[in-house]
Amino acid sequence: MAGPVRAPLRALLAAAVTAAAIAGVVLTGTGTEAAHAEGTPPPARVLAPHVEARAGDSLSEPASQSGDRHPTTAFPRAVATTSSPSPSTSSSQAAAILVQLSPSSGTVAAGSSTAATVRTAIINNGSNTSIALTVSDVPAGVTASVSPSPVSGSSSAVLSVSTASTVAPGTYTLTVKGTLTGTSATSSATYTLTVTGTTPACSTAPWVATQVYTGGNTVSWKDHRWSAKWWTLGEEPDTTGQWGVWQDLGTC
Numbered sequence: 338m339a340g341p342v343r344a345p346l347r348a349l350l351a352a353a354v355t356a357a358a359i360a361g362v363v364l365t366g367t368g369t370e371a372a373h374a375e376g377t378p379p380p381a382r383v384l385a386p387h388v389e390a391r392a393g394d395s396l397s398e399p400a401s402q403s404g405d406r407h408p409t410t411a412f413p414r415a416v417a418t419t420s421s422p423s424p425s426t427s428s429s430q431a432a433a434i435l436v437q438l439s440p441s442s443g444t445v446a447a448g449s450s451t452a453a454t455v456r457t458a459i460i461n462n463g464s465n466t467s468i469a470l471t472v473s474d475v476p477a478g479v480t481a482s483v484s485p486s487p488v489s490g491s492s493s494a495v496l497s498v499s500t501a502s503t504v505a506p507g508t509y510t511l512t513v514k515g516t517l518t519g520t521s522a523t524s525s526a527t528y529t530l531t532v533t534g535t536t537p538a539c540s541t542a543p544w545v546a547t548q549v550y551t552g553g554n555t556v557s558w559k560d561h562r563w564s565a566k567w568w569t570l571g572e573e574p575d576t577t578g579q580w581g582v583w584q585d586l587g588t589c
Contacts, residue, residue: 432522433460436515442529448502455494466490467518474512478504539589562586
């Protein structure tokens, strides 16, 4: 081929080689800089670093953390948050009762008696309502009992205490105990009993229901002396009151 023709051909081949080299550099670029060149669309698949996100986070936040310049290709993985279950508000309560005495103490002369009221209450019982009542720590010469027993639920009973004339004077503590039937629930209350010396016997003749009494006659009844104000028959001395036929003269 003639000289004038070869020179343009050599120039054309050199330009082609240069263009191919430039294209190779672009196609074999390294890292995300080549793949994410400004103004070019994102590749079909981008593998971003693992980033955890919580529900409610925007896509831009995990994308920014991953270093990805295309936030739409960052898929946050929701991290489930767990919370400890709140404790149950319902809990089973052990059965419980309450026993009280009113009054909680008394003073009697040996040979006399006294009484107190026993009150019961159920705090928590389930299906049980019967409370058995007993008395313990009763000294010699003293008798004590609770009636009625058992009682049903929140109720009341009577503690009766009697002393013999031979009981030694002193202070004693009696215990009244309640037990909720069918359970181990119990409750106790104490009664302080003070016993004094025996009451001296009245020297006055005792009252007789079938005897006629006139004004000025005296009798003894329930450790007291009584005087008749006028004629009377069959009227018990301690039942006629202040304006009745019998006047209370005090203890014997």
